[in-house]
Amino acid sequence: MQPVTLAVRSVGPCLLASLLASSSACGDLAHQSEAVRISPEPLIEIGEMEGAEAYLFSSIGQAFLLEDGRVVVSDEGVNEIRVFGPDGTFLNSIGRSGEGPGEFSGVTGLWLTPDALIGLWDRGNLRISTYRPDGELVSTNRLRVEGEEEYSVTPEVLFGPFGNGDMALASLEFGGSPDTPEAIPDRWVLARFGPGGEPRGALGDLRGMRRLRGQPLPFTPLPRVAVLGDSLFAADGYEAGIDVRGPDGAVGRTIILPTDDRSADTDSVWSALEAELRARNREMYLGMLERLPRSDEFPQIGGLLADDRGLLWVKLYDAPGDALWLGHGPSMRPGAGGEWRLVRPDGDILGTVRIPDGLSPLHITYPDFGLSVSGIELLRLALRNGWILAVLPNLAMVMTCPALGRARGLIGGWVGRVLGAVAASALGLGVFNLLRPFPITVDGDLVMYGHLGLAYWAWSAAFATVAVALWLRDREWASTRPKKSLA
Structure with a gap:
């Protein structure tokens, strides 16, 4: 299996x-x-060597995801389509071996139609059929x-x-x-x-x-x-x-x-x-x-x-x-x-x-639905694969919030210098990457030369913009609200 x-x-x-x-x-x-x-x-893992029949496969042909995360699998060995939930739980099956309505004799094609139906090509019966995910037959044509x-x-x-x-x-x-x-x-x-x-x-x-x-x-x-x-x-x-x-x-x-x-x-x-x-x-x-x-x-x-x-x-x-x-x-x-x-x-x-x-x-x-992953599991994956490093520089951006208020002081200048250093380094790295693309390796083997994407440039520009704004404010070149007159 x-x-x-x-x-x-x-x-x-x-x-x-x-x-x-x-x-x-x-x-x-x-x-x-x-x-x-x-x-x-x-x-998600679906399939067992021993257990309930719904989880035993003899010859998997095709599989795809529905928009809501359900998994559709064709078992060519038994001429059956099975639908599983986003968590891998069996929901329902479609078809069986035979030549009558709702029966198959050689499922060698499975796809998702533009209107979110399950399309199926039955080679043995020369039929094209569509089903709703719950198993309802919508159309069948020879x-x-x-x-x-x-x-x-x-x-x-x-x-x-x-x-x-x-x-x-x-x-x-x-x-x-x-x-x-x-x-x-x-x-x-x-x-x-x-x-x-x-x-x-x-x-x-x-x-x-x-x-x-x-x-x-x-x-x-x-x-x-x-x-x-x-x-x-x-x-x-x-x-x-x-x-x-x-x-x-x-x-x-x-x-x-x-x-x-x-x-x-x-x-x-x-x-x-x-x-x-x-x-x-x-x-x-x-x-x-x-x-x-x-x-x-x-x-x-x-x-x-x-x-x-x-x-x-x-x-x-x-x-x-x-x-x-x-x-x-x-x-x-x-x-x-x-x-x-x-x-x-x-x-x-x-x-x-x-x-x-x-x-x-x-x-x-690349689905736009969420899969049920616990926060602990997500944090564990982030730490193990280095995703957390992408979050740390953005903490510096959060630090700008106090400095954007009316009160000015040492914190505004300090935060501006930090953000300016980050922005200069990031922009410099980006320019260097444009001139000399980075070699990308997998398991020690060179596989491609890569350029940094638009998201990187937007991220760098955000740091630079805030750093410049704080620098202007520190020198009182930015406009401020006029004081009230007692006259």
């Missing part, structure tokens, strides 16, 4: 970053340019592919919803056969469908996994697709490029990501794969491994997700960790752990995120 872990850590003074993932372990995550961190201990020549192969996988409610679905055409002596890639055909199941047009195709004699190779690329607004970001994984496709599927541009050359590590990668297969007693794969040519070409992209702030999370392929033969869940799920690039839709790379081993991200969001 697989537990679902929700880890939350503050992004700034007003936001929470939530990463919903299927995992057996949780650890630190750092996106240094935004100070995003995932707590080493999850605030995909209209009969008689459509361009959809000769039935769509299987949902890659994501567009901003207007349409969906990007894909069908699979297998590459090669048991008699094919060379490695042949699959072909994925992408298409756009409306929420009522009506076809809206083709979106092009992608190369899929490589197969040799009908069997997938261990280090085979997989198509990675994310949808943002009315654009589709697609990568076949063979190269470090992400095609940006418009509503009609035409490629408008390509985002190129920097990658590492792993050719020198070929032997060690294949040896590590063999060792891991032996440790897991994968005798079938070990037999196949002996007959495979050991290629020095590896995929470049191991995962692609879009968060609700319009950013792309791109996983750099990790060999041998992302090998298809070592997978634990659905093959289209991003690999666990590794390095992820945070990329804007225009291709600008914001930084590198390290996700701990064993953590497979499913949904990344």
Whole structure:
């Protein structure tokens, strides 16, 4: 059974970053340019090895957060959707195996619709359904592919919803056969469908996994697709490029990501794969491994997700960790752990995120609701992670309150000098950062060069403004209220 872990850590003074993932372990995550961190201990953990049936999962497919903090999880093994409260308590389930109303036969797509309903793609029944979180069926529509020549192969996988409610679905055409002596890639055909199941047009195709004699190779690329607004970001994984496709599927541009050359590590990668297969007693794969040519070409992209702030999370392929033969869940799920690039839709790379081993991200969001964390727990996290240091300089700002009154004295000059020193130091550091961006490291490795954000400049300017005001007041250059005349 697989537990679902929700880890939350503050992004700034007003936001929470939530990463919903299927995992057996949780650890630190750092996106240094935004100070995003995932707590080493999850605030919400759902799933048990033994216990009530509602908390036992056979094969977690997707998961996401509702606006009020409820967690929606699909269990593909039993064709069921489960809804849990913000504290992880089971609330209700949706669906069961079958072909009738409210029954599923292959749930491979789950999403939150623009009107806050649970959207569901049922591959086996070719149905698109929406439900209220309490389990009430709102709509169900069968995909209209009969008689459509361009959809000769039935769509299987949902890659994501567009901003207007349409969906990007894909069908699979297998590459090669048991008699094919060379490695042949699959072909994925992408298409756009409306929420009522009506076809809206083709979106092009992608190369899929490589197969040799009908069997997938261990280090085979997989198509990675994310949808943002009315654009589709697609990568076949063979190269470090992400095609940006418009509503009609035409490629408008390509985002190129920097990658590492792993050719020198070929032997060690294949040896590590063999060792891991032996440790897991994968005798079938070990037999196949002996007959495979050991290629020095590896995929470049191991995962692609879009968060609700319009950013792309791109996983750099990790060999041998992302090998298809070592997978634990659905093959289209991003690999666990590794390095992820945070990329804007225009291709600008914001930084590198390290996700701990064993953590497979499913949904990344920045909710505006509060989670029930005790004050003691929040203080403990603040002390352990250094957040408290961000509060201490602001105590100096509070000290200005007595000095802003009508009475002047030594306190006004003293506070002005303190704030002036803080402001000068902060502004100087900011100017230096503009000229020479700071190197940001994670676990000793350089991951990016970062600039200080607008919040830092606003904070520094506030200190400078108050310091100047106190300095002018101390010299009586600022206007004062005239004294009353006795005449």
